Structures are given as structure tokens and as C-alpha cells.
Amino acid sequence: MAYYIVRRLLQAIPVLIGTTFLIYFMVFAMPGNPLLTLFGDRTPPPALLERLEQQYLLDQPFIIQYLNYLGNVVTGNFGISFSGQSVNDILARTFPVTLRLAFLAITIEMVIALSVGLISGLRKGGIFDASALVVSLLLISLPIFVLCFIAQFFFAVQLGWFSPTVGADASIPKLILPAIVLALFVVATAIRLTRASVIETSTADFVRTAYSKGLGRRRVVPVHILRNSLIPVTTQLGADFGLLIVGATVTEGIFNVPGVGNTLYQAIIRGERPTVVSFVTVMVLLYLIVNILIDLIYAVLDPRIRYVK
Amino acid sequence: MSAAVPAGAVPASAPGGPLLEVRNLEVGFRTQGGMVTALNGVSFTIEQGESVAIVGESGSGKSTTAHAIINLLPGSGRITGGQVLFEGRDLATASRQELEEVRGKRIGFVPQDPMSNLNPVWSVGFQVEETIRANGLATGKREVRKKAIEVLQQAGLQDADRRLRQFPHQFSGGMRQRVLIGIGLASSPRLLIADEPTSALDVTVQRRILDHLESLTETVGTSLLFITHDLGLAAERAEKLIVMYKGKIVEAGPSLEILQNPLHPYTQRLIAAAPSLASRRIQASGQHLGSLAHTEAAPASGFDLITAAEERAEQVEAAPREPAVVVENLTKVFKIRSGGFKSVDFTAVDDVSFSIQKGTTTALVGESGSGKSTVAKLLLKLENATSGSISVQGRRIESLRGRELLSLRRAMQPVFQDPYGSLDPLTNIGNTIAEPLKVHKVGDRASRRERVFELLDQVSLPRVIAGRYPNELSGGQRQRVAIARALALKPDIVVLDEAVSALDVLVQAQILRLLAELQGELGLTYLFITHDLAVVRVIADNVCVMQKGRIVEAASTDQVFGSPQEQYTRDLLDAIPGAGIQLGV
Numbered sequence: 001m002a003y004y005i006v007r008r009l010l011q012a013i014p015v016l017i018g019t020t021f022l023i024y025f026m027v028f029a030m031p032g033n034p035l036l037t038l039f040g041d042r043t044p045p046p047a048l049l050e051r052l053e054q055q056y057l058l059d060q061p062f063i064i065q066y067l068n069y070l071g072n073v074v075t076g077n078f079g080i081s082f083s084g085q086s087v088n089d090i091l092a093r094t095f096p097v098t099l100r101l102a103f104l105a106i107t108i109e110m111v112i113a114l115s116v117g118l119i120s121g122l123r124k125g126g127i128f129d130a131s132a133l134v135v136s137l138l139l140i141s142l143p144i145f146v147l148c149f150i151a152q153f154f155f156a157v158q159l160g161w162f163s164p165t166v167g168a169d170a171s172i173p174k175l176i177l178p179a180i181v182l183a184l185f186v187v188a189t190a191i192r193l194t195r196a197s198v199i200e201t202s203t204a205d206f207v208r209t210a211y212s213k214g215l216g217r218r219r220v221v222p223v224h225i226l227r228n229s230l231i232p233v234t235t236q237l238g239a240d241f242g243l244l245i246v247g248a249t250v251t252e253g254i255f256n257v258p259g260v261g262n263t264l265y266q267a268i269i270r271g272e273r274p275t276v277v278s279f280v281t282v283m284v285l286l287y288l289i290v291n292i293l294i295d296l297i298y299a300v301l302d303p304r305i306r307y308v309k
Numbered sequence: 310m311s312a313a314v315p316a317g318a319v320p321a322s323a324p325g326g327p328l329l330e331v332r333n334l335e336v337g338f339r340t341q342g343g344m345v346t347a348l349n350g351v352s353f354t355i356e357q358g359e360s361v362a363i364v365g366e367s368g369s370g371k372s373t374t375a376h377a378i379i380n381l382l383p384g385s386g387r388i389t390g391g392q393v394l395f396e397g398r399d400l401a402t403a404s405r406q407e408l409e410e411v412r413g414k415r416i417g418f419v420p421q422d423p424m425s426n427l428n429p430v431w432s433v434g435f436q437v438e439e440t441i442r443a444n445g446l447a448t449g450k451r452e453v454r455k456k457a458i459e460v461l462q463q464a465g466l467q468d469a470d471r472r473l474r475q476f477p478h479q480f481s482g483g484m485r486q487r488v489l490i491g492i493g494l495a496s497s498p499r500l501l502i503a504d505e506p507t508s509a510l511d512v513t514v515q516r517r518i519l520d521h522l523e524s525l526t527e528t529v530g531t532s533l534l535f536i537t538h539d540l541g542l543a544a545e546r547a548e549k550l551i552v553m554y555k556g557k558i559v560e561a562g563p564s565l566e567i568l569q570n571p572l573h574p575y576t577q578r579l580i581a582a583a584p585s586l587a588s589r590r591i592q593a594s595g596q597h598l599g600s601l602a603h604t605e606a607a608p609a610s611g612f613d614l615i616t617a618a619e620e621r622a623e624q625v626e627a628a629p630r631e632p633a634v635v636v637e638n639l640t641k642v643f644k645i646r647s648g649g650f651k652s653v654d655f656t657a658v659d660d661v662s663f664s665i666q667k668g669t670t671t672a673l674v675g676e677s678g679s680g681k682s683t684v685a686k687l688l689l690k691l692e693n694a695t696s697g698s699i700s701v702q703g704r705r706i707e708s709l710r711g712r713e714l715l716s717l718r719r720a721m722q723p724v725f726q727d728p729y730g731s732l733d734p735l736t737n738i739g740n741t742i743a744e745p746l747k748v749h750k751v752g753d754r755a756s757r758r759e760r761v762f763e764l765l766d767q768v769s770l771p772r773v774i775a776g777r778y779p780n781e782l783s784g785g786q787r788q789r790v791a792i793a794r795a796l797a798l799k800p801d802i803v804v805l806d807e808a809v810s811a812l813d814v815l816v817q818a819q820i821l822r823l824l825a826e827l828q829g830e831l832g833l834t835y836l837f838i839t840h841d842l843a844v845v846r847v848i849a850d851n852v853c854v855m856q857k858g859r860i861v862e863a864a865s866t867d868q869v870f871g872s873p874q875e876q877y878t879r880d881l882l883d884a885i886p887g888a889g890i891q892l893g894v
Contacts, residue, residue, distance in 0.1 A: 203383065203384065204425065205420060205421075205422060205425040205426045206425065206426050206427055206428040206429075208376075208381050208383070208420070208426075209418070209420050209426045209427070209489070209492075210428070211381055211412065212379055212381060212412055212413065212417075212418035212420070212493075213412070213413040213418075213439070213440040213443060213444075213492055214409055214410075214411075214412045214413020214414055214440065214443045214444050214496075215409070215413070215439065215440075215443045216405075216406075216409050216443075217405075219439070219443070223431075223439070224428050224431075227430055227431075228428065228429075228430055231430075301430065302429070302430055303429070303430060303432075303476040303478070304429055304430075304476070304478045
């Protein structure tokens with residue numbers, strides 16, 4: 001098992017180098033001098049501009065800048081943002097907020113997907129199943145910002161159950177509404193997948209055998225149907241994590257959550273190479289770790305899967 | 310008689326009355342085109358302690374009957390009429406709770422396929438223990454565990470206490486079937502329904518498991534409802550036979566009586582087609598096929614395995630003698646990963662030598678894992694041998710490349726076991742058969758089309774089938790298509806890897822007959838790979854018995870069946886069902 005984890009982590013290294021290179025190159029290729037945008041309408045004195053360019057190595061060729069950046073990252077230094085803050089500090093401030101949001105959303109997604117998917121699957125073709133299908137189609141077709149505005153308007157402004165924006169103090173209760181919206185954004189596929197695998201498992205031979213042993217529905221459904229249906233759904237949750245981060249960028253903007261999405265968006269607008277690349281690097285790393293975790297959970301759920309020791 | 314009737318169980322209604330009485334049972338499946346009848350007025354009884362077998366081909370409704378009794382019909386299946394009286398209570402109209410009381414506790418069930426009937430994500434112990442708990446056979450963690458070990462040991466599982474924590478995939482097929490039998494018999498039920506409990510297993514394993522099942526049901530006094538497609542097996546294992554055809558019972562009565570004097574034409578056809586019975590009859594007739602007189606009443610629709618075997622034997626005797634295939638000291642070693650970068654050698658084929666004369670059939674027989682399919686792959690050059698040599702028509706095949714390899718393929722064609730898996734579902738039958746011709750650039754479009762029709766005629770399929778797709782054909786038709794494809798290039802040698810194992814007895818008999826006819830017409834050489842010695846008796850001239858990668862016995866079919874030299878061969882022969890049955894030959 002330890003061997004397997006180490007091997008997976010080693011595999012992550014080329015992926016990380018590849019993604020940072022791509023992102024760095026794309027930010028580099030963006031038109032315009034990023035420093036000029038900082039000054040807005042005013043024209044900075046050439047001496048200052050030159051000093052800043054030297055400080056951020058902007059006068060060097062692309063490959064030097066990239067290698068210098070990579071060298072710093074290896075030593076744990078993600079560089080300094082254009083506003084003079086250490087990128088490490090920004091990461092430490094924003095990532096916990098977004099992670100809290102993401103895991104809250106994943107939990108909500110799981111609860112909805114499993115319960116709705118299970119009932120739909122067991123009563124295939126019934127009224128519940130049909131309505132669930134319609135609602136999931138609706139959720140798939142709505143862009144996430146529309147979902148955000150609808151939730152903000154009805155639940156926060158009209159009903160006043162939640163505060164419409166989150167603000168600086170991103171505590172769990174305040175994050176619930178954006179988390180629900182995020183969960184709804186990805187939940188439809190998970191519902192359909194749960195439903196499909198529940199239907200498939202229900203017709204499995206071992207389910208009939210379980211009934212023939214004298215077991216009741218109350219035991220067969222959770223123990224023999226739901227448990228086996230979890231396996232494909234778990235894999236889907238891993239893939240959803242990536243989607244959630246994307247959704248978080250929009251959701252955080254609308255609900256004013258001081259998280260990764262919000263900050264990254266600002267950094268992209270300003271063309272801040274160190275910040276953008278560092279954020280993406282950490283995201284890729286997180287995504288890889290989450291998927292290794294999913295693979296490990298997978299092995300727990302399905303004993304047939306054993307990773308080479 | 311009953312060892313342990315659980316507390317609170319409902320007593321049998323009328324003492325001395327039948328344990329199970331099925332009256333006019335009707336079952337339908339709801340489809341898009343309305344209800345389709347699967348069972349049409351089935352009636353029979355099972356007395357206390359009696360063993361009854363239901364026989365029929367797939368689709369005859371035998372499994373549906375078994376599932377209807379415990380009200381566990383798959384999908385849209387519903388009981389549409391009739392009664393299932395078990396101990397005087399009608400299970401067809403019983404509530405869910407009542408059914409749960411009966412299932413497992415009063416009626417045990419052993420399913421067909423050991424691979425799919427245990428939940429792969431729970432340990433074997435868990436699945437046995439939940440049965441024990443659900444039926445109130447023991448309470449308390451330790452007691453339940455003790456009972457689980459007892460149940461598995463009774464079912465013939467060695468070191469059960471150690472294996473409780475293992476998962477189904479760590480068990481062999483035979484072991485899993487023992488677990489399922491243990492579960493079925495856990496609460497010493499009054500009735501055990503066994504739905505083809507051994508059809509997925511090797512013959513020797515089948516024999517051991519059925520012997521065990523028999524002794525268990527005898528000691529407990531359990532009645533047995535045994536479902537099978539093999540008449541020989543049914544007659545050997547049950548006192549009473551029920552023959553089903555298209556959802557109806559066509560004949561029922563004492564087993565021996567039916568076998569010796571079948572009245573219904575369908576039963577006669579089944580008897581004629583059963584390889585186990587045919588091989589027994591050939592053996593009983595005294596060593597050589599030629600001496601077998603044509604005195605038997607010709608079966609209604611004419612597929613008699615013995616007739617087919619005789620015709621073939623005559624043709625083969627006339628064939629010239631020259632080796633088509635010579636295999637010498639063939640060895641194949643696989644590397645199996647054992648964690649990390651290490652690997653362990655596994656010798657699948659170990660120093661195997663044999664030769665096949667032109668125009669004859671050599672059978673390669675063995676249980677699963679004996680290496681027989683690997684030999685086929687090596688011969689077809691789908692795998693490369695570790696050492697040893699293979700010559701086909703005088704040419705060594707090891708170093709063949711490119712064009713030469715293509716010409717080898719042209720001379721030697723395979724037919725595989727699974728007629729569902731070996732045809733591309735997205736390609737129509739005509740194109741499937743024409744594909745080898747296209748690959749080898751034989752003829753033009755029109756002539757290829759002609760050849761496809763010719764091949765369809767040869768395998769007795771209607772020409773219209775060329776435009777159909779595999780999912781529209783039955784298993785037997787698909788296997789005919791696979792044979793037609795193999796014959797497309799006019800090969801000299803055909804490798805048949807378990808080519809009839811997946812088929813029903815009647816279809817199997819048709820295909821065996823077809824193969825025999827084609828051999829006569831085209832002078833084909835067959836390598837026939839199978840685990841079923843009974844089939845070998847009717848199709849092969851020579852037999853090689855394989856065990857653990859080695860050939861342990863090789864001789865003519867008559868010799869192997871008449872005076873087997875090895876204990877292993879004798880075990881395989883004994884395992885052919887129907888040994889003790891006297892047939893009116």
C-alpha cells in the first residue's frame with residue numbers, strides 16, 4: 001500500500017511540471033505589460049518601471065523566468081505578488097476557505113445523490129423517478145451563476161434564511177448557501193449515476209440469492225444494493241472535485257467568499273504570473289491528492305481491488 | 310427425520326401430504342408487446358424426502374419454475390395464475406413477510422452460477438453469518454460465528470474458520486458453490502431448490518459436490534428439487550423426472566422409466582442428444598462404433614449423436630495418414646507479478662508433445678487451469694512458446710512473420726467458446742463471414758458474396774441471415790456463424806476451443822453433427838479442446854488428457870475409454886454422469 005502511494009505521488013511530479021509550464025507559458029503570452037496595468041491610467045516613471053521589471057525578472061527570457069520560478073517553488077517559496085504580498089501568505093489565507101466550501105459541497109452532493117439516486121433506482125419509472133429526472137435535467141442546463149442568483153435572491157434576500165454574502169469571516173454556517181449551490185451544480189450526474197448503478201445491482205444474482213436466504217428488504221437494500229452501488233459513484237465524486245473548484249470561482253465571486261476562486265480571478269485579470277501559476281500548481285496538487293484518496297477509498301469499498309504492496 | 314426445526318416454525322399442515330404441491334402455475338413476463346407467458350399450467354408435487362429433477366433446454370421454463378416457487382421472479386415476471394402450496398400454504402399469494410419467513414428457513418435455494426451469486430464486496434463469513442442471523446439459527450457474535458464454521462464445514466469447505474474472513478474472489482468456483490450450498494442448507498430446510506448448481510464447474514468437481522449434496526439432504530431428510538439440462542445427470546441424481554418444454558411439462562415420472570422408455574418426442578430428442586448418455590451407450594456397445602447396430606428407434610427429429618459419431622468414424626478410417634500438426638516438447642512459462650518488481654514463473658504448458666493426423670480429430674481434455682487453452686493459443690500463434698517446437702503441415706511456425714504468418718492463419722482457423730463474445734455486435738453476419746476473405750484479399754466483392762452464401766448453406770443457416778446482426782441470432786446460430794467464418798478461407802485445420810461447451814444439449818448435438826459432416830466433406834483436421842469427456846467420446850479419434858500443464862495420458866479414444874491407464878483419467882471418466890444407469894441399448 002505504502003509503495004502504491006509513493007508511486008502515485010512520484011507520478012504526480014511530471015504532471016506538476018507540465019501544468020506549471022503550460023500555465024506559466026500562457027500567462028507569459030498574454031499581451032501587454034502586466035506592470036502597466038498596475039498603474040492604471042497613470043504613466044509610471046521609466047526608472048521605476050525598469051527597477052520593477054528587474055525585480056520580477058520581466059526583462060529576462062521566458063525560460064529563465066520559468067526555471068527561476070520553479071527553483072523557488074522547490075524550496076517552498078511561491079514568490080511575491082505584484083502588490084508586494086508573499087504568495088505563500090495568500091495561499092495560506094485562501095485555500096482553507098475554499099477547501100471548507102468544497103468539502104461542504106461534496107458532502108451535500110453525496111447525501112442528495114445517494115438518497116435521491118437510491119429511491120429513483122428502486123422505484124424505476126415511478127413518479128419520484130420521473131420528477132428527479134426533470135429536476136436534474138434542469139440543474140444540468142442552468143449555468144451556475146443563474147443558480148447562484150436564484151439561491152441568493154430567494155433564500156437569502158426574500159426568506160432571509162442565510163446572509164446573501166459571506167465576507168471576510170468565512171465560517172461553516174455562512175458557507176452553507178454557496179455550498180448548496182455548488183453541490184447542485186454537480187449533483188445531477190451523481191444522481192443519474194447512483195440511479196443507474198442501483199438499477200444494475202438490483203438485478204444482480206447475488207441480490208436474488210440474498211432474498212432467497214430469507215433476508216428482508218431492509219437488510220438487502222443498504223447492505224447488498226447500496227453498498228455495491230457506491231463503487232462507481234465514488235469515482236465520480238473524485239472527478240467532481242475538479243468541477244467544484246471551477247464552480248467555486250464563479251460562486252465565490254457572487255457570494256463574495258474570500259477564497260481561491262475569487263483571488264485567482266483577480267490575479268488573472270492583473271496578469272500576475274507568480275500568483276496565477278502558484279494557485280494552479282496547488283490546485284493540481286490537491287486534485288491529484290484527492291484522486292489518490294478516492295482510489296484508496298475504492299479499495300476499501302471493493303475488496304477485489306488490491307494495490308501492489 | 311428433521312434434525313432441527315427452528316422454534317416458532319409453522320408445522321406441516323397435513324401429515325403425510327405432499328411437501329410441495331404446484332397447481333396449474335402460470336407465470337408471465339411483461340414486455341413492450343404485452344404479457345409473454347413463460348409457464349403455462351405447470352403442476353407437480355414433491356413428497357417429504359423425495360428428490361425431483363426438472364430437465365429441459367434453456368428457455369423451457371425450468372429456472373422460472375424454481376424462482377416462482379419462492380416468489381423471486383426476475384424483473385417484470387409475475388405469477389399470473391395457479392397455486393404454490395408449500396406445507397399447505399399458498400406461496401403465490403403470501404405476503405412479503407410470510408415469504409421472508411419461508412425463504413432460507415423452510416426452503417433453501419442453491420443458485421446456478423457460483424461466480425455471480427456471492428456479493429463480491431462482503432467476506433464469505435459475513436454472508437454466511439447474515440443468513441444464520443436472519444433465520445434465527447444462533448444469537449450472539451460468538452455463537453453465530455461457530456454456527457457459520459459448522460455450516461461451511463458441513464458443506465465440505467476445509468479450514469472454514471480461517472477462510473471466513475476471505476472474499477469470494479479468493480475462492481475457486483467449486484469452493485464458492487460449496488459456500489452457496491452451505492448457505493442453502495444452513496437451517497436444515499424442508500425443501501432445497503438447486504438450480505443447475507454445478508453446470509459452471511468441472512466434471513470432477515461437479516461429481517464431488519453433488520455426492521456431498523446428496524448425502525447432506527439424506528441425513529437431514531430434506532426434499533430436493535434439482536434443475537438441470539443434462540438428462541443423464543438428472544436421472545442419476547433424482548428419483549422422479551419432470552421434462553419441460555416451452556413452459557409446459559411434457560413428461561413426468563420415475564427417472565429410470567423415462568430414460569428407458571421415453572414417450573414424448575421431445576424427451577426422445579433430449580436423450581439422443583445428451584453426450585453423457587451417448588458416450589455411455591457407445592461404451593456399452595463394446596469398444597468400437599462400427600459394431601453398434603442401428604436397432605434403436607430413430608428419434609423424431611433425427612439428431613442422434615451416435616449416428617453422427619458412426620458416420621464420422623467411417624469417414625475418418627478412409628482418410629490417408631500423414632501428420633497435419635506435430636507438437637514437440639512445447640513449454641510456456643508465464644511471469645506472474647508478485648508485488649514490487651518481483652515475479653514468479655508459472656508453467657502453464659509443460660513439455661507437451663502430440664501429433665494430429667490429417668483428417669482426424671484429436672481432443673485435448675482437462676479441467677480448467679490444465680493449460681489446454683494455452684496450447685490452442687500457442688498453436689494458433691496468438692502466443693509465443695517459451696520452448697519446444699510446433700510444425701503445421703511440415704512447416705515450423707515459431708519464426709514465421711508477415712506474409713508467411715498470414716498463410717499459416719489461412720491454413721488454420723479457430724472457433725472459440727463463447728458465441729456471444731466472439732462475434733462483433735456492430736458487424737452484420739455477412740460481413741463477419743467475409744472479413745477473413747477481405748483480409749486475405751480473396752476474390753472481389755461479388756465472389757466473396759457468393760462464398761458467404763455457400764458457407765451459410767454449409768452450416769445450414771438461411772441466406773437471409775447475412776444481413777442480420779449477432780443479437781438477432783440464438784446461441785446455436787451464432788456458433789454456426791463462427792464455424793462458417795472459420796471455414797471461409799478453406800482451412801485444413803480447425804482449432805475448436807470449447808466450441809460446444811456453452812450450448813444447450815440439443816444445439817450441442819446439432820453442432821457436433823455439423824462438425825462431423827464438414828470433416829467428411831472437406832477433410833478437415835480438428836483439434837478439439839474441451840473439459841467434457843462425454844463429448845470427446847462422440848467426436849474424437851485420439852485423446853490427450855492434460856493435468857497441470859502436462860499430458861498425462863494420450864491414446865486413441867477407444868483405448869482411453871476402454872482401459873484408462875492413469876487414475877486421473879479414470880476420475881474424469883467416472884465423473885461423466887449416468888454411470889449407474891442401465892439403458893436399453
